[in-house]
Amino acid sequence: MTTKNGGSAAKGGALLLVVVIAVLFPQVFPNPAVTNYGVLTLIFVTCATAWNIFSGNTGYISLGQAVFYGSGAYAMGIAARDWHLEGTAVFALLPLSAAVGALTAVPFGLIALRVRRHTFIVITIAVFFIFQLMAFNFWFTGGSSGLDSPFLSWPAASYNTPFYYIALACAAGSVLIAWLVRRSRFGLQLRAIRDDEDRARGLGVRAMRVKLSAFAISGAVTAMIGAVWFYYINQVEPQTGFDPLFDLTLVLMAFLGGYGSVSGPVLGALIIEPLSLWMNTQPAFSGSLSEVFLGAIFLLVVLFMPRGIIPTGGELITKIRTRGRPAVVPATTTGPASAPPSAPFSSGPPVSSGGAR
Amino acid sequence: MTALLRTEGITKDYGGVRALNGATVAVEEGTVAGLIGPNGSGKTTLFNVITGYERPDAGEVWFGDRAITRLAPDKVFAAGIGRTFQLTRIFPRLTVTENMLIAAQARDRPGNLLAWFGRDAWSQHRRRALELLEFLGIERHAGLLAGSLSYGQRKLLELAYVLVADPAVILLDEPAGGVNPTLVNLIADRIRLLNAQQGKTFLIVEHNMEFVMGLCSTVTVLESGAAVVSGPADVVRTDKRVLDAYLGADPDEEAAPDEGNAPGREEGR
Numbered sequence: 308m309t310t311k312n313g314g315s316a317a318k319g320g321a322l323l324l325v326v327v328i329a330v331l332f333p334q335v336f337p338n339p340a341v342t343n344y345g346v347l348t349l350i351f352v353t354c355a356t357a358w359n360i361f362s363g364n365t366g367y368i369s370l371g372q373a374v375f376y377g378s379g380a381y382a383m384g385i386a387a388r389d390w391h392l393e394g395t396a397v398f399a400l401l402p403l404s405a406a407v408g409a410l411t412a413v414p415f416g417l418i419a420l421r422v423r424r425h426t427f428i429v430i431t432i433a434v435f436f437i438f439q440l441m442a443f444n445f446w447f448t449g450g451s452s453g454l455d456s457p458f459l460s461w462p463a464a465s466y467n468t469p470f471y472y473i474a475l476a477c478a479a480g481s482v483l484i485a486w487l488v489r490r491s492r493f494g495l496q497l498r499a500i501r502d503d504e505d506r507a508r509g510l511g512v513r514a515m516r517v518k519l520s521a522f523a524i525s526g527a528v529t530a531m532i533g534a535v536w537f538y539y540i541n542q543v544e545p546q547t548g549f550d551p552l553f554d555l556t557l558v559l560m561a562f563l564g565g566y567g568s569v570s571g572p573v574l575g576a577l578i579i580e581p582l583s584l585w586m587n588t589q590p591a592f593s594g595s596l597s598e599v600f601l602g603a604i605f606l607l608v609v610l611f612m613p614r615g616i617i618p619t620g621g622e623l624i625t626k627i628r629t630r631g632r633p634a635v636v637p638a639t640t641t642g643p644a645s646a647p648p649s650a651p652f653s654s655g656p657p658v659s660s661g662g663a664r
Numbered sequence: 665m666t667a668l669l670r671t672e673g674i675t676k677d678y679g680g681v682r683a684l685n686g687a688t689v690a691v692e693e694g695t696v697a698g699l700i701g702p703n704g705s706g707k708t709t710l711f712n713v714i715t716g717y718e719r720p721d722a723g724e725v726w727f728g729d730r731a732i733t734r735l736a737p738d739k740v741f742a743a744g745i746g747r748t749f750q751l752t753r754i755f756p757r758l759t760v761t762e763n764m765l766i767a768a769q770a771r772d773r774p775g776n777l778l779a780w781f782g783r784d785a786w787s788q789h790r791r792r793a794l795e796l797l798e799f800l801g802i803e804r805h806a807g808l809l810a811g812s813l814s815y816g817q818r819k820l821l822e823l824a825y826v827l828v829a830d831p832a833v834i835l836l837d838e839p840a841g842g843v844n845p846t847l848v849n850l851i852a853d854r855i856r857l858l859n860a861q862q863g864k865t866f867l868i869v870e871h872n873m874e875f876v877m878g879l880c881s882t883v884t885v886l887e888s889g890a891a892v893v894s895g896p897a898d899v900v901r902t903d904k905r906v907l908d909a910y911l912g913a914d915p916d917e918e919a920a921p922d923e924g925n926a927p928g929r930e931e932g933r
């Protein structure tokens with residue numbers, strides 16, 4: 308009990324520290340080149356967490372999150388252009404982008420969620436390319452040159468700071484949703500689907516409805532942060548809004564940090580996005596060398612640490628703490644003390660330790 | 665006499681293979697019924713049809729006076745029919761308690777959205793889950809990952825979480841398959857208790873004839889996808905067609921372990 312309390316106190320302290328650092332960051336480093344790192348990293352924290360809400364819990368690996376990201380960006384761009392919105396009023400469109408993401412997720416999910424595993428992944432990629440092609444070809448999306456965002460008359464020196472706090476609010480909201488889902492009965496149903504979907508259906512879990520809800524939540528969050536990204540970098544093109552590397556980056560972040568846990572994708576994004584931005588500024592990584600490098604990291608993670616930093620690190624800590632004694636009480640059957648009422652047995656069944664695993 | 669669960673002329677083809685050929689089986693309320701037959705005779709397929717995992721090509725499934733033939737598995741479970749699988753299926757990366765809680769929501773769907781994200785409403789389900797784990801003797805493992813349980817304990821867990829939602833009928837697919845004799849006795853005893861004290865209705869597929877004959881009041885024999893004999897256990901036991909089906913088909917059964925998951929424990933003969 309004491310270790311448990313100590314553990315949660317340590318967790319609470321760490322969380323508080325992260326929040327304080329995140330809030331003070333632009334005050335301590337007001338340099339726009341540094342806050343730019345902060346804004347883009349927080350955008351990816353949000354996206355990786357949103358990916359994890361659906362894919363991490365259900366085990367359905369989506370490579371189509373860019374569909375939501377781009378749709379959110381385009382929704383804001385089109386609405387701001389057609390309704391002649393300018394300045395900070397454009398931020399009022401964020402809920403619209405979220406709604407577009409959720410609404411996009413419904414038909415997308417109704418098609419893709421009928422199939423599982425590899426087929427699901429292939430369909431998400433196909434839908435992604437359909438959206439990119441639509442962005443190129445529709446009359447209202449600006450074709451290959453895309454859309455420009457409305458002008459913001461903020462001073463250049465502190466331009467990034469409001470965006471930093473908006474992205475921070477989105478990241479915090481996203482993590483909060485992920486945490487709520489994780490501990491709820493909704494999250495339990497998602498994880499039951501991950502372990503054995505057919506068995507879960509046989510226990511009354513309405514699988515399609517549950518999966519679709521998670522997909523829509525993930526889509527809404529991703530679309531909203533896509534809109535923030537669009538206003539921040541001032542433009543969206545079909546190749547940047549619907550970027551194939553976007554989804555691979557999210558998957559790398561989630562796998563590196565710890566797929567399925569709440570903190571894992573956050574940690575992954577905090578490592579990968581600054582690294583990626585830094586590599587883009589280095590002549591040594593010019594061309595596509597930075598992508599080759601990230602691909603190599605992905606391979607190493609999948610080969611040597613497939614469960615990610617958080618679960619693997621957690622196990623390591625448990626191992627060090629409990630050195631010399633067994634970490635987990637082996638699963639043996641009940642002792643003689645617990646005879647159920649009106650049962651003629653005085654002891655539980657002696658199940659052999661060599662049972663099927 | 666009306667049966668609580670009844671299949672009428674169920675036919676199911678897989679490509680050119682006819683797995684079920686007009687299977688008609690009835691289970692009276694409050695009884696423990698057995699379903700036996702050689703491997704490949706369609707027992708598991710019939711379970712899949714009843715519980716909505718397979719759609720029959722012809723025939724109807726009746727639950728009381730309600731046709732449930734084309735309901736999805738979650739609807740069948742919500743209607744009050746629970747089942748276990750031959751290859752025991754639990755959720756290995758969830759804890760034993762979490763496994764138990766999945767089934768609880770079939771009975772208790774919260775009306776407001778917040779309850780889906782809340783945790784407090786679960787305390788009563790947790791208590792009931794623990795009671796059932798105690799009933800089956802695995803409450804000590806409540807906090808462990810289900811994947812760390814032994815095969816026999818998984819069988820008990822699967823039975824326990826089906827019971828959580830309090831189904832009227834429970835279909836057990838080889839509850840005694842691949843587990844040691846002590847555990848077989850425990851499972852048989854618990855089935856008897858549930859039947860006697862709570863009036864639960866069971867339909868049991870099992871190869872262990874001692875188990876079936878000791879537990880079931882009526883037995884139906886399935887052969888080549890059709891019910892050939894049905895009646896009280898001691899009458900069926902001596903029926904010539906049953907002896908033919910079982911003893912005659914024995915060498916084939918040894919040679920074709922396609923249905924079994926564990927080393928075959930054919931006993932009681």
